[in-house]
Amino acid sequence: MSTVIKIEGLYKEYKLGVISHGTLYRDLQSWWARVNKKKDPNSIIGEDPDVNFKNNLIAIKDLNLEVEEGEVLGVIGHNGAGKSTLLKMLSRITTPTSGKISIKGKMASLLEVGTGFHPELTGRENIYLNGAINGMSRTEVSKKLDKIVKFSGVGQFLDTPVKRYSSGMYVRLGFSVATHLDPDILIVDEVLAVGDAEFQKKAIGKMKNLSTEKNRTVIFVSHNMKSIQDLCTRCILIENGAIIYQGNSKDVVDYYYKNIVSHQVKDLSDGDYSKRNGNGKVRFTSIDILNEQGEKENSFTFGSVIVFRIKYTTIKNVDNLIFSIFFSRHSAQDPILIVKNYITKECIELGENGTVEVRISTESLNEMDYQMGYLLSEDGIKKQCDFLEDATSKIRITKDDLYQNGKDWGLANKGMMRVKSSIRAL
Amino acid sequence: MEDNKKWTLVIKPGSKWFNINLHELLRYKGLIYLFIKRDFVTFYKQTILGPLWYIIQPLANTVILTIIFGKIAEIPTDDIPPFLFYMAGTVVWGYFSTCLIGTSNTFVENSQIFGKVYFPRLTVPISVVMTGLFQFGIQVSLFLLFYLYYWVEGSIFNTNISILFFPLVVLQMAALGLGFGILISSLVTKYRDLTFAMTFVVQIWMYLSPIVYPLTEVPESYRLLYSLNPMVSVVESFRGMFLGQSSLELSHVIVGAFVTIVVVFFGVVLFSKTESNFMDTV
Numbered sequence: 001m002s003t004v005i006k007i008e009g010l011y012k013e014y015k016l017g018v019i020s021h022g023t024l025y026r027d028l029q030s031w032w033a034r035v036n037k038k039k040d041p042n043s044i045i046g047e048d049p050d051v052n053f054k055n056n057l058i059a060i061k062d063l064n065l066e067v068e069e070g071e072v073l074g075v076i077g078h079n080g081a082g083k084s085t086l087l088k089m090l091s092r093i094t095t096p097t098s099g100k101i102s103i104k105g106k107m108a109s110l111l112e113v114g115t116g117f118h119p120e121l122t123g124r125e126n127i128y129l130n131g132a133i134n135g136m137s138r139t140e141v142s143k144k145l146d147k148i149v150k151f152s153g154v155g156q157f158l159d160t161p162v163k164r165y166s167s168g169m170y171v172r173l174g175f176s177v178a179t180h181l182d183p184d185i186l187i188v189d190e191v192l193a194v195g196d197a198e199f200q201k202k203a204i205g206k207m208k209n210l211s212t213e214k215n216r217t218v219i220f221v222s223h224n225m226k227s228i229q230d231l232c233t234r235c236i237l238i239e240n241g242a243i244i245y246q247g248n249s250k251d252v253v254d255y256y257y258k259n260i261v262s263h264q265v266k267d268l269s270d271g272d273y274s275k276r277n278g279n280g281k282v283r284f285t286s287i288d289i290l291n292e293q294g295e296k297e298n299s300f301t302f303g304s305v306i307v308f309r310i311k312y313t314t315i316k317n318v319d320n321l322i323f324s325i326f327f328s329r330h331s332a333q334d335p336i337l338i339v340k341n342y343i344t345k346e347c348i349e350l351g352e353n354g355t356v357e358v359r360i361s362t363e364s365l366n367e368m369d370y371q372m373g374y375l376l377s378e379d380g381i382k383k384q385c386d387f388l389e390d391a392t393s394k395i396r397i398t399k400d401d402l403y404q405n406g407k408d409w410g411l412a413n414k415g416m417m418r419v420k421s422s423i424r425a426l
Numbered sequence: 427m428e429d430n431k432k433w434t435l436v437i438k439p440g441s442k443w444f445n446i447n448l449h450e451l452l453r454y455k456g457l458i459y460l461f462i463k464r465d466f467v468t469f470y471k472q473t474i475l476g477p478l479w480y481i482i483q484p485l486a487n488t489v490i491l492t493i494i495f496g497k498i499a500e501i502p503t504d505d506i507p508p509f510l511f512y513m514a515g516t517v518v519w520g521y522f523s524t525c526l527i528g529t530s531n532t533f534v535e536n537s538q539i540f541g542k543v544y545f546p547r548l549t550v551p552i553s554v555v556m557t558g559l560f561q562f563g564i565q566v567s568l569f570l571l572f573y574l575y576y577w578v579e580g581s582i583f584n585t586n587i588s589i590l591f592f593p594l595v596v597l598q599m600a601a602l603g604l605g606f607g608i609l610i611s612s613l614v615t616k617y618r619d620l621t622f623a624m625t626f627v628v629q630i631w632m633y634l635s636p637i638v639y640p641l642t643e644v645p646e647s648y649r650l651l652y653s654l655n656p657m658v659s660v661v662e663s664f665r666g667m668f669l670g671q672s673s674l675e676l677s678h679v680i681v682g683a684f685v686t687i688v689v690v691f692f693g694v695v696l697f698s699k700t701e702s703n704f705m706d707t708v
Contacts, residue, residue, distance in 0.1 A: 006433075014706055027616075088705070092437060092544035095702040101437040115542040120468045129464060132457040133545055 003104075004185060004217050005067040005090070010099035012060040012085050012241075059085040060096070061241040070215040072207070074222065074232030074249050076256055082241040083221050084189065087111060090219070091187055105184025105217075108134050112189070114174030119163035123154055123173060126162050130177045144180045151206070152176035172199055179206050185217045186210060190224075204231055225253045225369060225396065257298045257396065278384040281316040282376050285353075287388075289395065299396040300362050306395065308358045310374070318378040318385065323356060323423070326373035327365065327395075335373065337364070341423040358423045362397055370395045451546050461553035466560060480564045484520055488513040495638045504640040504671040507576050510569075514665050515637035517569050518599065521562040522657060523628050525603025528554040530610040530624055533704050540705065547701040548694075551608050555600045562596070573668065584670025592667055598686050599660050605690035612693075612700035636661050642673045653678035656686045 059082050067073050075083050088094050090101060091109030116133045117126045127148055131141040141148075149155050152172040154165070162170060179186070188207065204227055210216040211233075222228050228235060228249055235252035237245040245255050290307040291297040300306055308325060320342065327337040341358050372395055376385045470476035488509060495501050496508035503511040529551035533540065536550055577583065614620045635657040636644075644652050652658055659674060659682030666672030 089437065093541060094705045095437065095439055098439055102433040103435040103437070104433050107435070109543065112542040116539045118464055118468060120471050121464060125464075125467075129460050132454070132460045133539070133543055135454070135545065138456050 002069050003066045004069050005065070005104075005219075006102045007063055007065040008100045008102075010060050010063040010086075010089070010101065011058065011097045012082075012089060012094075013097040014057045014059055059241050060089070063099070063238075063242060065236065065243065067217060067219065069217055070211055071234055072211045072218045072220060072232045074220050074228040074235035074252070075238060076222070076225070076228060076235060076252065077238035078223075081238045083238055084111075085241075086238070087187055087189055087219070087221060103185065106135070106182075107185040107187065108178065108181040108183035109187035110175070110178040110189065111187070112174075113171045113178070114162075117162055117170070117174065120161055122161055123158045123165070126173070127177055130174065131181070134178065134181050136181055144182075148173075148176045148180045151180070151202075168199070175199075175203055179203075179210070183216070185219070187219045189221050200227070207231060225256070229253055254299075277389070278376070278386040281318050281378070282312055282314050282321060282385040284374065284376060284386050284388060285311040285313050287311075287374055298394065299398060301398050302362055302365075302367065304362055306360045306362060308360070308374075309355065310358075311353070311355045312376060312386075313353050320378055321385075322375075322377050322379075323358065324375040324377065325358065325360070326375065326389075327370045328373065329368070330371055336370075356423060365397045367397050370397070447546065451548055451552075454546050454549050457545060458549050458553045458556065461549065462557045465553065465557045477564070480561050481568055484513065484516045484565050484568065487516045487520070491516065491638055501639050501643065504642055504665075504673075506665070506669050506671050507581055510572055510576055510581075510669065511640070511665070512638070513569050513572060514668065515661060517562070517565040518661050518664050519632055519635065519637050519657075520565060521558055521596075522599050522603050522660070523632070524558045524561065525555045525600060526607045526610075526628060527624065528558065529604055529607025530614065531621070532608060532611040533615045533700065534611070534618075534621070537705070548608075548697065551604055551611070551697075554607075555604045558603075559596075559600070569668075583668070585668055586670055588663075589667040591663070595660055595663050595667070598656065598683065601690050602656050602660070602686045605686070605693035607693070608697040609689065609693040612696040612704075615700055615704040631655075631657070640665075640671075640673070649673075649675075650677060650681065653681045654685055656682035656689075658682060 061082075063082075063086065075086070077083050085094075087109070088111070089096050090103075091107070091111060093111075114126075114130065116130055118129065121129065124145075127145065128138065128141050132138070149158060152169075152175075154169050154173050157165065157169065162173070165173070186207070207218050207220065208231055211218050218231075220228070220231060232249040235246065235249035236243045237252050237256055245252055288296060288309045289298060290309055291300065292305050292307065294307070310323060312321075323341045325339045325341075326335040327339075328335040339358070339360055341356070374388045377383055377387075378385060470479070473479065475482065491512040492508050496503065496512065532547070532551050532554075536547075540547065573583070610620055610624065634655055641649065641652075641658065641662050659679045662672045662674040663679065666674055
């Protein structure tokens with residue numbers, strides 16, 4: 001085993017703000033400082049106390065990392081943590097502000113599927129073009145053409161312009177070319193989010209193959225904790241531009257759920273939700289996700305019970321109050337399952353400040369990570385009082401015997417489902 | 427740093443002034459070829475007349491110039507048939523402006539693909555310039571056709587041995603278009619104003635070059651200063667080679683070549699500095 005990637009003291013600084021006439025002035029200022037071998041007055045690296053902080057952002061902060069040959073390294077962290085910036089520097093799209101990355105071997109990066117495909121060209125022409133963009137010679141592509149076509153499954157449409165392709169075919173073709181580049185190091189961003197479940201499985205299998213059979217190194221960024229655990233031998237957790245935890249993937253994923261994700265839902269005042277809508281007559285003050293023992297938890301095994309304990313405050317009186325919980329794959333705009341609970345006179349007396357507990361059995365849920373959304377509304381979904389979309393805390397359902405019986409639960413069907421739930425006031 | 431050798435690639439903050447990796451560029455020559463093919467194939471895929479446009483464009487331009495500057499303004503053309511005179515100018519200028527405009531958008535137009543995968547960025551402007559060569563080749567053939575026609579009709583041209591230098595003139599033109607284009611493209615990543623300015627620049631530049639008038643129309647004392655515009659020697663030597671009429675002197679050619687080299691140098695320097703970090707500003 002030898003080290004194939006070595007990152008030392010990596011920093012990346014972005015200048016924020018609008019490019020305007022000020023930019024030209026600052027550029028000249030920085031340039032003049034460089035010419036005179038003085039410190040750049042517009043840089044904050046070096047921690048000079050009297051510099052302008054508001055225009056800069058450090059996306060990667062003193063990051064050190066070594067990756068061994070044959071390793072599949074998972075990179076997790078939530079949006080804006082610096083994962084993509086790291087990947088961009090690794091794949092030479094942008095350069096670091098300071099620090100050094102050393103790489104041994106041929107590297108290919110797959111930050112997007114089908115980069116450089118031209119819609120007017122045929123599938124075959126695009127395979128050659130895409131291969132060349134990624135550094136393959138014509139003869140190399142020709143040698144692998146059959147394999148690429150077979151893996152992508154677009155055989156009969158090979159001489160059709162790709163503008164006539166379905167999006168699935170497009171993605172399959174792009175991924176197929178990329179994995180046949182035969183690099184020593186493959187960098188993969190969240191590209192598998194596209195494509196159907198079957199193809200995702202195939203893609204993950206292919207990446208696994210690369211490392212186990214050919215001893216290639218793979219760096220894999222994903223929000224899908226299941227594929228991270230399936231695929232990665234080691235995992236790093238990035239938060240605010242630095243590695244805060246690393247180890248085997250199961251530990252890191254657990255750490256991520258326990259420490260990063262779970263405490264983020266408590267305080268609703270500072271925007272843990274990407275969106276908060278509604279007329280504001282009634283508002284959430286806190287939401288806690290608990291297990292049956294009343295402990296905070298984000299990960300549930302199939303068959304257990306999830307307890308949602310919400311607190312709300314009434315600003316203007318409403319006749320009926322409905323508390324709905326949205327389970328979705330990506331966004332509460334597109335929910336898989338909505339659990340409605342009426343907080344009405346017949347059920348629970350509507351108080352000014354209330355605490356309500358809803359218990360839901362996980363038996364109606366699938367084995368996956370759910371994006372959560374919470375809604376307080378009067379009279380149905382239309383009159384929203386407070387809608388919290390896309391909470392940062394996800395709920396994960398695991399099924400212990402998933403791999404023993406070899407059955408996958410497949411994808412959830414959208415539509416109405418009877419969900420065992422109960423509501424009570426506290 | 428004793429173990430520097432075992433790494434195939436070391437990524438560091440871009441600091442070098444002139445870090446064009448020619449070896450790497452050569453390794454990607456297949457990509458340049460594919461870009462050329464792509465641009466050529468897709469150029470006429472959505473058109474009815476297709477490659478005919480390569481011929482229609484210079485013909486229309488030549489007719490317009492002949493009418494406006496030859497017939498109405500009556501600018502002398504050094505005893506060359508006006509139609510041929512203007513066609514020579516149009517063909518040369520057409521190639522140069524194609525290169526200039528095509529390459530000046532390199533970063534902004536390709537930011538989508540540049541943001542996702544690394545390959546030597548210089549492959550894109552180089553392929554633009556080389557795609558333009560096809561167009562230029564077709565148009566020069568058209569020019570030669572008319573040349574033949576006028577010759578049969580009895581015009582006398584002093585076409586001479588200097589025509590052997592024709593490839594050098596084309597090279598200078600390509601280099602100038604590329605150099606100036608990538609210079610602009612690097613600046614455009616930050617200052618988008620230049621995109622709007624480009625239209626004027628190309629237009630004004632054309633009138634500052636001997637396209638619609640011969641060099642003889644420029645007062646002799648100003649000619650050396652005038653030849654600081656490298657297109658002066660390009661256009662005039664093209665005419666001199668094929669039509670044998672030019673008041674171009676060696677000093678003008680040298681000045682033009684020198685300016686071309688300077689432009690290419692600064693273009694490449696700025697381009698290589700920009701390519702390392704432009705994704706952050708574009």
